[in-house]
Amino acid sequence: MTAPLLIASDLRAGYGGDDIVNGVSLSVVPGEIFTIIGPNGSGKSTLIKVLAGIVPIRKGAITLFGKDVTAFKAPQRIGEGMAYVPQEFNVFRNMTIAENLKLSTEFLGLRGRAGYLERERVLELFPDIANRQTLLAGNLSGGQRQMLAFACALISSPDILLLDEPSAGLSPKLVIEIFDKVKAVNTLGTTVIMVEQNVAMALPYSDRALVLVNGSVRYQSDAKTLRERGDLHELFLRES
Numbered sequence: 306m307t308a309p310l311l312i313a314s315d316l317r318a319g320y321g322g323d324d325i326v327n328g329v330s331l332s333v334v335p336g337e338i339f340t341i342i343g344p345n346g347s348g349k350s351t352l353i354k355v356l357a358g359i360v361p362i363r364k365g366a367i368t369l370f371g372k373d374v375t376a377f378k379a380p381q382r383i384g385e386g387m388a389y390v391p392q393e394f395n396v397f398r399n400m401t402i403a404e405n406l407k408l409s410t411e412f413l414g415l416r417g418r419a420g421y422l423e424r425e426r427v428l429e430l431f432p433d434i435a436n437r438q439t440l441l442a443g444n445l446s447g448g449q450r451q452m453l454a455f456a457c458a459l460i461s462s463p464d465i466l467l468l469d470e471p472s473a474g475l476s477p478k479l480v481i482e483i484f485d486k487v488k489a490v491n492t493l494g495t496t497v498i499m500v501e502q503n504v505a506m507a508l509p510y511s512d513r514a515l516v517l518v519n520g521s522v523r524y525q526s527d528a529k530t531l532r533e534r535g536d537l538h539e540l541f542l543r544e545s
């Protein structure tokens with residue numbers, strides 16, 4: 306069996322007194338698309354922020370390629386091969402496409418020609434935004450903005466990409482475009498963890514899926530098994 310790329314063990318995290326993430330364990334193998342689904346407010350975004358190093362871990366551990374990264378903050382996890390696209394506010398709307406991408410290369414210390422080459426490499430995947438580089442990100446359509454956020458995250462050539470609701474607010478046609486892009490990036494060798502509300506459309510693109518309810522793992526299986534279960538709705542509603 307392939308060794309997991311990321312292992313999270315008994316994660317607990319929250320914002321105030323209570324834990325929002327209540328003892329979540331999961332492991333993700335290289336090359337897969339691992340999808341986290343669950344009702345609104347169940348802690349999906351919090352969980353993915355814990356994996357990204359944005360919300361601190363109160364208990365539990367995370368290893369990446371066998372290395373303990375539990376204490377690593379988000380920038381250090383980027384250095385270990387992780388990238389994260391938030392659910393909201395994932396681009397600078399008052400900056401152009403080109404400026405957003407440049408900021409991503411500069412954050413990584415890639416200046417001049419090195420930065421340019423990285424941007425060109427990533428833009429090959431996104432012709433829609435490559436042709437509009439002088440447009441303000443705030444003037445892009447929802448789908449194009451999501452593509453830009455995705456492109457910025459790929460500048461670091463991540464081994465594992467964390468996406469929080471990449472299809473949120475998009476029309477069905479654009480949802481398919483975004484998922485096709487996720488699949489294309491995955492096929493090129495990037496492992497993906499994504500949070501999705503769009504269950505019916507996301508599962509066919511996923512290898513495995515986890516149902517999070519009240520901050521705990523309600524169910525975990527390969528995506529096909531979950532799709533074939535008739536009680537997905539009930540899985541969402543039942544308290545864990």
Ligand SMILES: Nc1ncnc2c1ncn2[C@@H]1O[C@H](COP(=O)(O)OP(=O)(O)OP(=O)(O)O)[C@@H](O)[C@H]1O
Pocket residue numbers: 320321325343344345346347348349350351352392502
């Ligand atoms: N920054 C924060 N400070 C305090 N509480 C928060 C914060 N962010 C989220 N919460 C609370 O944590 C709980 C889980 O929120 P979270 O955003 O993780 O859920 P979610 O499953 O991603 O929901 P959605 O499907 O609506 O995106 C909610 O009760 C929310 O109010």
Ligand SMILES: [Mg+2]
Pocket residue numbers: 349350351392
């Ligand atoms: Mg969320």
